Amino acid sequence: MKPRVVITGLGFATSIGNDRATVLRSLQESRSGIDFCPDLPQESGTCGLAGMVADFSFPGIRCDDWSFPASCQIDRNHLRSMSPHVVYACHAMQEAIAQARLPAEMVSHPRTGAMCASGGSMSTIYENFQVMQTQGVHRCYPLALPAGIPGTLNSNLGAKYKLKGAVLGFASACASSAHALGYAYDQIMLERQDLVFVVGAEDCNRFSILPFAGVRALSTRNQPSLTPSPFDEARDGFVATGGATTLVLEALEHAQKRDATILAEVLGWGEAADGHNVMTPEPRGEGLSRAMHNALTQASLQPGQVDYLNAHATGTGVGDMAEMLAVRNVFPVGQIPHISSTKALTGHGLCLAGAMEAAFCVLSLQEGFMPVSAKIQKLDPAFADLPILTSPHSDRPQIAMSNSSGFGGSNVSLLFQRWQN
Amino acid sequence: MNTTKPFTSEHEEKIRESFKRHSAETLEAIFKFRKEGDLTVVLTAVHGIIERFLPADHAGPLANRPDSLRLIEDLGLDSLTMLEIIMSIEEALDFRIDDNDARRIMTLGDVRRYVDDRVNNRPVSLAEIKTYTRDQIHLLLPQQNPFLFLDGAEIQGQIIRARYLFKGDEFFFAGHFKDNPVVPASIVCEALGQAGCLWLVEMASSHLDHPVEIKDLLFVGMEELRFHQRAFPGDQISMELRLTRLRHPLAVFEGSVNVAGKLIAKLSALTLAFGDLSAESSTAPETPTPSSASEPAAPTHAPA
Numbered sequence: 080m081k082p083r084v085v086i087t088g089l090g091f092a093t094s095i096g097n098d099r100a101t102v103l104r105s106l107q108e109s110r111s112g113i114d115f116c117p118d119l120p121q122e123s124g125t126c127g128l129a130g131m132v133a134d135f136s137f138p139g140i141r142c143d144d145w146s147f148p149a150s151c152q153i154d155r156n157h158l159r160s161m162s163p164h165v166v167y168a169c170h171a172m173q174e175a176i177a178q179a180r181l182p183a184e185m186v187s188h189p190r191t192g193a194m195c196a197s198g199g200s201m202s203t204i205y206e207n208f209q210v211m212q213t214q215g216v217h218r219c220y221p222l223a224l225p226a227g228i229p230g231t232l233n234s235n236l237g238a239k240y241k242l243k244g245a246v247l248g249f250a251s252a253c254a255s256s257a258h259a260l261g262y263a264y265d266q267i268m269l270e271r272q273d274l275v276f277v278v279g280a281e282d283c284n285r286f287s288i289l290p291f292a293g294v295r296a297l298s299t300r301n302q303p304s305l306t307p308s309p310f311d312e313a314r315d316g317f318v319a320t321g322g323a324t325t326l327v328l329e330a331l332e333h334a335q336k337r338d339a340t341i342l343a344e345v346l347g348w349g350e351a352a353d354g355h356n357v358m359t360p361e362p363r364g365e366g367l368s369r370a371m372h373n374a375l376t377q378a379s380l381q382p383g384q385v386d387y388l389n390a391h392a393t394g395t396g397v398g399d400m401a402e403m404l405a406v407r408n409v410f411p412v413g414q415i416p417h418i419s420s421t422k423a424l425t426g427h428g429l430c431l432a433g434a435m436e437a438a439f440c441v442l443s444l445q446e447g448f449m450p451v452s453a454k455i456q457k458l459d460p461a462f463a464d465l466p467i468l469t470s471p472h473s474d475r476p477q478i479a480m481s482n483s484s485g486f487g488g489s490n491v492s493l494l495f496q497r498w499q500n
Numbered sequence: 501m502n503t504t505k506p507f508t509s510e511h512e513e514k515i516r517e518s519f520k521r522h523s524a525e526t527l528e529a530i531f532k533f534r535k536e537g538d539l540t541v542v543l544t545a546v547h548g549i550i551e552r553f554l555p556a557d558h559a560g561p562l563a564n565r566p567d568s569l570r571l572i573e574d575l576g577l578d579s580l581t582m583l584e585i586i587m588s589i590e591e592a593l594d595f596r597i598d599d600n601d602a603r604r605i606m607t608l609g610d611v612r613r614y615v616d617d618r619v620n621n622r623p624v625s626l627a628e629i630k631t632y633t634r635d636q637i638h639l640l641l642p643q644q645n646p647f648l649f650l651d652g653a654e655i656q657g658q659i660i661r662a663r664y665l666f667k668g669d670e671f672f673f674a675g676h677f678k679d680n681p682v683v684p685a686s687i688v689c690e691a692l693g694q695a696g697c698l699w700l701v702e703m704a705s706s707h708l709d710h711p712v713e714i715k716d717l718l719f720v721g722m723e724e725l726r727f728h729q730r731a732f733p734g735d736q737i738s739m740e741l742r743l744t745r746l747r748h749p750l751a752v753f754e755g756s757v758n759v760a761g762k763l764i765a766k767l768s769a770l771t772l773a774f775g776d777l778s779a780e781s782s783t784a785p786e787t788p789t790p791s792s793a794s795e796p797a798a799p800t801h802a803p804a
Contacts, residue, residue, distance in 0.1 A: 143521050156578065217596060221583045 084267045084345040085498065087334050088179025088327030089438045090171035094130030094320045094425050097148070103442050106450040111424045113303040113318055118284045126297035130320025130426025131281055135170075137163040137284070138221075140206040150174075157239045160222040161199030164269025164280035164431075167233045167323035172236065172276065175325035179339060185274065185281035192237055192244035193276040194263040196430045199229035201286035201332030232280055244272050250290065250430075252485030253391075254350075255279065256324075257433025260493055261348040263328045273333040276325055276445060279434030283321025287429070291319060294358065296395055307394035307427070308454040310403075310418035310467050313497065317393035320426030324435040343441040346380065346478070346494040349373025352366065360398055360484055364405025366484060367391075370490035371409045378494045383414035385494070386476035387449045389436045391484045392420035393427045402482065403462055412464075419452035419468040433483040437493055440479040444497040507534045518591055522552045523532050524801065530592045539619055542593065546615050549588045550608075553581050568611025568742070575608075593619065601626060604656070627657030640701050641694060642717065646671055649691035651736075653698055658707070658743035662695040668733030683731035685765075688757055692770055693719050695739050696753050700774045704751065716777040718748065724768035736758045741770065750776040 091097060094112025095105035104110065115121065137148045137386075151169040153161070156262070176186060177191035185191060207223035219225075225234050233248040237383045245266055249255045256279025263275035281287055291297050298316040300306040307318045328447045334341055351373060353366035375382060388406065392399045399420075406415060421439050423430075428435050443449055458469060481493045507594050512531070515775050521528050528550025529541035547562040554560070555576040571577050577585070582605075586597050595618055604626040605611055634651040638644065653662035673681040697717045705711045731737055741753040751772050757765040 156581075159580070159584075218587065218591070221580060221587070 082268055082270060083331035084264050085331050085334050085341045086326055086343045086441055087329045087339045087341060088175040090139055090325040090418060092132055092167035092170040092173030093322040093435060094132055106439060107448055109451050109453045113426055118337040124299055126299055127301050128303055131286055132283055132296050132322045140444060160225045161235050162226045162231055163202040164197050164282045164321060165232055168232055168278050168280040171323040175327050176288055179327040187241035187243055189243045190273040192266060192272045193233060193242050193246045193278060194259035195233040195278045196259045197229055197232040197280045198430045200227050200282050202284050203227035205286055237336055248290045251428050251489040253484035254483040254489045254491045255430040257483035257491035260437050263410060264345050264348055265327060267330050273330045275328045276329055277419045277434050278325045279431035280323035281321040281429050281431045288319040305454055307423055308382055309392035309394040309399055309423055310452055310459055310462050311455045312457045312459045314394045316395050317427040320428050322431060324438045326438055341384040341498045343444045343498050346496050347374055347377030348493045349377060350491045355488045357487055359490055360401040362401055364401040367402060367405040367484055367489050367490040368408040371492040374492040374494050382410045385416040385478050385480050387443060387479040388416045388418045389481040390418050390420045391482040393422050403465060415466055417449050417466050417468050417472055419450050421450050423453040436481045440481050440495045444476055444479055444495060449476055451472055523548050542615055542619050543593055546589060550585055550587045553585055565608060569608040570606055589638045589711040595622050603798060628790055631652055641697055643694050650694050655699060655702055660695050660699040660741050662739045663736055664691050665736040673733060681733050685727055688765060692739055692755055695741050700751055704774060707746055707747055712775050714774050718773040718777060720773050722767055722770050727765045729764040731759050731764055749773045
């Protein structure tokens with residue numbers, strides 16, 4: 080019999096909450112985590128906003144200057160090789176491990192892996208290169224490399240949690256942690272692992288955010304209550320966020336044997352690339368259509384069975400448009416799921432987005448609600464025919480889909496089902 | 501060396517930032533050295549830098565702790581923390597520590613001596629590490645198969661580290677004990693003695709005022725030997741001996757034995773005798789009579 084894959088733990092360090100209860104309330108009550116970011120220039124014409132993660136502070140490169148909740152349980156020997164987003168991830172790991180009730184020997188086990196995604200730490204790389212260039216190579220901090228490189232997340236989590244299974248990182252830009260979840264699912268379906276942590280994380284500072292201003296992708300409205308506003312007529316770009324989310328994916332049999340609480344089931348996933356442009360999506364969302372189609376095929380679902388779509392929709396003009404064209408292409412008229420973008424509340428988590436929004440889908444299925452697509456003052460008329468959730472809906476979703484798209488036209492679509500005991 | 505480089509307010513600011521988590525006393529010592537070239541505060545600065553990195557269970561002032569304290573084994577520092585300490589010392593005292601030198605800094609005494617040499621512009625007096633394979637040891641020691649219990653060794657100054665893997669096919673396991681092979685304590689003592697012999701063969705001459713030809717190596721005694729755990733076939737013992745006294749014809753070492761990082765035995769004194777012991781056996785070794793002095797140099801001098 081083919082294995083089934085379920086989710087047994089979630090952990091959050093996000094702009095809308097650092098624990099399950101706070102995140103749930105933020106999603107249900109449309110509480111936005113967008114605020115002015117002290118590390119960004121506050122001037123007109125540029126983005127001064129970010130999805131701010133509370134209770135963490137990283138003033139400077141030295142780990143001794145950082146503050147974070149004691150719940151992260153990081154000693155200095157581990158902390159010194161970390162960058163900010165890895166610290167967020169430790170918090171999310173602790174919460175996920177606690178919720179899944181995983182004993183230490185199950186975390187550190189040859190059949191337990193971790194599929195991780197982050198963009199590395201631009202600020203760590205920058206600060207250390209600065210030292211190398213101005214003070215010489217011998218003054219370079221010895222742990223600058225494991226702290227900065229893409230892969231810092233999996234390297235550090237592997238060391239801290241003594242992980243022994245498949246531990247690796249994904250780098251498909253904003254689709255990274257969705258890819259991580261997809262490949263975690265595959266690892267369990269192939270019976271290579273019983274349990275896989277899926278971790279998405281990003282720094283939240285000028286070095287992780289401002290490069291997107293160069294692409295003119297960031298919203299410059301600088302009004303936290305109005306922006307970012309996916310699907311809104313006046314949307315003018317995204318607002319970035321950092322933080323971390325961890326999901327515990329587990330083989331159903333393994334979870335049942337240890338009497339774990341099952342939160343939701345992963346039904347399948349699909350991926351496809353646009354083959355189009357390094358940055359902009361294919362205008363008709365052709366690659367994303369195929370990703371969604373592939374996900375539905377793997378899950379043996381008809382399009383009409385999907386109740387809720389957590390869209391990638393970041394709030395850029397072309398991005399939201401391409402995704403909605405893809406949705407129309409995949410779902411026949413009358414069978415289009417309710418759609419919202421939680422990025423209006425959280426900001427765009429980049430490599431974190433896929434895992435964070437997958438976890439939101441799990442909460443949605445578990446608690447029987449669909450998050451509203453917030454901050455829509457006037458829905459873009461181009462989307463008038465679509466069931467975009469501008470206000471709460473009473474339907475309790477059974478099946479949810481989460482989309483992610485990254486640079487280079489890398490698309491992932493994930494499918495989850497409500498777990499019935 | 502330090503006074504030639506001007507110490508600007510920019511330097512001061514940088515040092516203040518880099519060492520803000522060190523004690524005020526440490527910072528003051530660094531400034532005193534950098535600004536005034538005061539060499540008397542260097543140890544205070546260096547102790548302060550290391551103290552800041554000590555794990556909680558080894559925390560405390562270092563000024564009165566002995567030279568023999570090992571940084572990794574006794575103070576609980578790991579290699580990456582050692583690197584942080586090295587970089588901090590470099591920044592505080594404004595000199596580069598060569599990687600080869602850094603590798604040879606093992607004890608608190610090494611740090612103290614090394615820094616003292618550097619700030620006084622003396623050549624570095626850290627001991628080189630010499631390594632020995634089993635084949636080399638075979639050629640150097642009188643002990644041979646099946647009674648050579650050293651697979652490899654490393655000599656650094658007055659310290660020898662040696663190891664031996666009990667493969668399980670050694671002749672004594674058949675009888676020690678019946679159906680229950682355990683490494684005999686006496687064999688562990690023998691291995692320690694052989695490590696001491698290797699140190700003497702290689703190092704005694706360079707540590708004595710007069711070169712001594714080593715014809716004989718004799719076991720004299722052991723003091724305060726305590727076994728804490730047993731070793732079994734498949735275990736590799738790691739021995740460390742440190743010379744505590746050397747005066748021809750006697751050498752005294754203190755030592756310990758570990759298996760996989762766990763202490764299995766410790767002794768306060770292993771005494772070996774060395775030299776041409778047959779020539780001296782007719783008389784007390786400490787007071788040779790004129791008749792036994794066969795060296796040509798002695799009789800030409802007027803008797804005392």
